[in-house]
Amino acid sequence: MFEDLHLASIVVSTIRNAPVLMFAAMAGLFAERSGVVDIGLEGKILASAFASAAVAYSTQNPWYGVAAGILVSAALALLQAYVSITQKGNQLVCGIAINIAMSGLTFVLAQFFYQQGGRTPDLGQARLFDIVLPGTEAVDGIPVLGWLYGHVIGGHSVLVYLAFALVPLVHWMIYHSRFGLRLRACGENPHAADAAGVSVERTRYTAMLVAGVLCSFSGAYLAIVQSGFFLRDMSAGAGFLALATLVFGNWRPVYTVLGCIMFGFFAAVQIQIEGVDLPLIGRIPGSLIQMVPYVVTVIVLAGLMAKSVAPKAIGTPFIKSR
Amino acid sequence: MKTTELPRWASAFVLPVLNLLSALLVAALVIHLLGENPAESLSILINSAIINPEGLSYTLFYASTFIFTGLSVSVAMKAGLFNIGSEGQMYIGGLGLTLAMLSLDHALPAWALIPCAMIGSALFGAAWAWLPGYLQARRGSHIVVTTIMFNFIAASLMNFLIVKYLIPEGQQNPASRVFATAGEMPRLNEWFPVLGDTPLNVSFLLAIAALVVYGVMVWRSSWGYQLRATGLNPHAAHYAGISISRMIIVAMLISGALAGLASVNSIMGSTHYLSLNFPAGAGFVGIAIALMGRQHPVGIFLSSVLFGALIQGGFDLSLEKPNIPQETFIFIQGLIILFCGAMENFYAPAILKMLNLTGAPQQKG
Numbered sequence A: 001m002f003e004d005l006h007l008a009s010i011v012v013s014t015i016r017n018a019p020v021l022m023f024a025a026m027a028g029l030f031a032e033r034s035g036v037v038d039i040g041l042e043g044k045i046l047a048s049a050f051a052s053a054a055v056a057y058s059t060q061n062p063w064y065g066v067a068a069g070i071l072v073s074a075a076l077a078l079l080q081a082y083v084s085i086t087q088k089g090n091q092l093v094c095g096i097a098i099n100i101a102m103s104g105l106t107f108v109l110a111q112f113f114y115q116q117g118g119r120t121p122d123l124g125q126a127r128l129f130d131i132v133l134p135g136t137e138a139v140d141g142i143p144v145l146g147w148l149y150g151h152v153i154g155g156h157s158v159l160v161y162l163a164f165a166l167v168p169l170v171h172w173m174i175y176h177s178r179f180g181l182r183l184r185a186c187g188e189n190p191h192a193a194d195a196a197g198v199s200v201e202r203t204r205y206t207a208m209l210v211a212g213v214l215c216s217f218s219g220a221y222l223a224i225v226q227s228g229f230f231l232r233d234m235s236a237g238a239g240f241l242a243l244a245t246l247v248f249g250n251w252r253p254v255y256t257v258l259g260c261i262m263f264g265f266f267a268a269v270q271i272q273i274e275g276v277d278l279p280l281i282g283r284i285p286g287s288l289i290q291m292v293p294y295v296v297t298v299i300v301l302a303g304l305m306a307k308s309v310a311p312k313a314i315g316t317p318f319i320k321s322r
Numbered sequence B: 001m002k003t004t005e006l007p008r009w010a011s012a013f014v015l016p017v018l019n020l021l022s023a024l025l026v027a028a029l030v031i032h033l034l035g036e037n038p039a040e041s042l043s044i045l046i047n048s049a050i051i052n053p054e055g056l057s058y059t060l061f062y063a064s065t066f067i068f069t070g071l072s073v074s075v076a077m078k079a080g081l082f083n084i085g086s087e088g089q090m091y092i093g094g095l096g097l098t099l100a101m102l103s104l105d106h107a108l109p110a111w112a113l114i115p116c117a118m119i120g121s122a123l124f125g126a127a128w129a130w131l132p133g134y135l136q137a138r139r140g141s142h143i144v145v146t147t148i149m150f151n152f153i154a155a156s157l158m159n160f161l162i163v164k165y166l167i168p169e170g171q172q173n174p175a176s177r178v179f180a181t182a183g184e185m186p187r188l189n190e191w192f193p194v195l196g197d198t199p200l201n202v203s204f205l206l207a208i209a210a211l212v213v214y215g216v217m218v219w220r221s222s223w224g225y226q227l228r229a230t231g232l233n234p235h236a237a238h239y240a241g242i243s244i245s246r247m248i249i250v251a252m253l254i255s256g257a258l259a260g261l262a263s264v265n266s267i268m269g270s271t272h273y274l275s276l277n278f279p280a281g282a283g284f285v286g287i288a289i290a291l292m293g294r295q296h297p298v299g300i301f302l303s304s305v306l307f308g309a310l311i312q313g314g315f316d317l318s319l320e321k322p323n324i325p326q327e328t329f330i331f332i333q334g335l336i337i338l339f340c341g342a343m344e345n346f347y348a349p350a351i352l353k354m355l356n357l358t359g360a361p362q363q364k365g
Helices: A007-033 A040-058 A060-088 A091-112 A143-153 A158-176 A179-187 A190-197 A199-227 A238-249 A253-273 A286-301 B008-033 B038-051 B053-077 B086-104 B110-139 B143-165 B203-220 B223-233 B235-239 B243-273 B282-292 B295-318 B328-342 B347-365
Strands: none
Touching: A007 A040, A007 A143, A007 A158, A007 A179, A007 A199, A007 A238, A007 A253, A040 A060, A040 A091, A040 A199, A040 A238, A060 A091, A060 A286, A060 B243, A060 B328, A091 B282, A091 B328, A143 A199, A143 B038, A158 A179, A158 A253, A158 B110, A158 B235, A158 B243, A158 B328, A179 A190, A179 A199, A190 A199, A199 A238, A238 A253, A238 A286, A238 B143, A238 B328, A253 A286, A286 B143, A286 B243, B008 B038, B008 B282, B008 B328, B008 B347, B038 B053, B038 B328, B053 B203, B053 B243, B053 B282, B086 B110, B086 B143, B086 B243, B086 B282, B110 B243, B203 B223, B203 B295, B235 B243, B243 B282, B282 B295, B282 B328, B295 B328
């Protein structure tokens, strides 16, 4: 029964699932705190996943892959910024456009280069390797400590550590740096920020660029750490889940990350719980557990669990008053 | 005197055409980079989707679905709501249709069965749109995020229901059983043999009727006036005595019902059973259509036909040119949404400048 659930592997796979959402959610945090809705996270994840897988495969170097992902995702973010800030277009429509366009384009390119039905070849040696902490072998025999040291703290790729290291950094940037103060001002009341001499356009462009770079790690992580290849539509709604965690975390970094970890946990449980007989309820089909994050988000959105307030100026282009 | 606003002919016709051409230009560039000839591809596409009568029939068959999803997105957009959930509403609408079919298809004749199934699809689609509408109206939850979540919930829910309950015993294919022949939409090739053996059916005529009803209701009725007022300026509409929250909920119900009805053409017009992920993105195409057609009935019709042609022509094109798979048209769809939706006023300053340059002397006289 409960032994079947493998609590230990749930913990480990939660840690491994969370970074995809964490990078994307941090990206969304920067964009949305500056007042730009970022529905296009999904498309950027997908594009950077493809770019990093393709480049890592052809150069056999994962770091070039990561760099290519950053370039592609940042370029898309700047396109979004151009449409939302300079063109003052509809930000939601722009995000949807990027999602749909990238879903098609990545498949077309993958098919063009590799002819494997929208998949890149396995990266093999070009994957990012897990870091084995020194002394892992020595403590491996000790029951709990060995597992804790070797699989919870150690044994992940660099990107996992980067994701967790970003949390305090982003928190500091948003709440304690000059840029963060301006960023929040632009998202809450751009006219006041403008009157105080802050360039709203420049702040939002910078925020979108940061968002693009952060989002690329999400795609790179999916492709060259988790799977070891690119697959069509492999982001599978991660960008939207990241948006959901923003709602969940009330657009605050630490709470948002807790949301990401929670969703990562659901994903880990879903894999473990399939086909396991639970007391009283029996078997729960995976497709129902898959629903949980979305249902939770709707409940939070409805204000039934906690009040979530979006940045005030979100989604409205800034028009300088004359 | 300088004009600061574009005349109607420019904003209703010139801008959309320029935007569409820009999107197609980018697409042509990508096709060129893939090593294929864009002009040749275009001629294959037009030949197989428009000129060949069977191809045209398929184009209109796909367009029938898209008209409904396009209308679904448009109605909500007129009320100022961006309903991304048409995909999920269509999926759940298909469930309503299937439940009606599974319980009645051996008991009722076609003339009673088909309306029952249509009502089922509309009711289920509307019900799936109701909660996001309600949450937007009463709790202020953003409709875009809730409808996205509802798309995912619908996908998981349908996956569960189809696999667990709807697969006939002993079958592996994740689909319901095939409906009785009474549940088949009459095909138009019975009256027009030139169409060949194509699934174009009465749904197309229903779609045209829906366009007309939509046009009359939105522009020629007091309800439509209230709907548009809500979308253009909710504060003013509220001041004029319109109940905004009621308007939002009603608009979403209609939007969901239309999305649900889109499943009629896909299921009863062609496959005759409910299958996993049958909407296949039609709800998202609806977004592109609503933006490109500027929520106007004629615009919706033309853009639906365009997308039908892209799907049908794209299918033939992908057979002849392996470097241009059908997914290319998902990319083009994204480009169209980008140019016709998000960057719709990209060319407005240039046109305005041109008008002011050429129009200035006349104004003086």
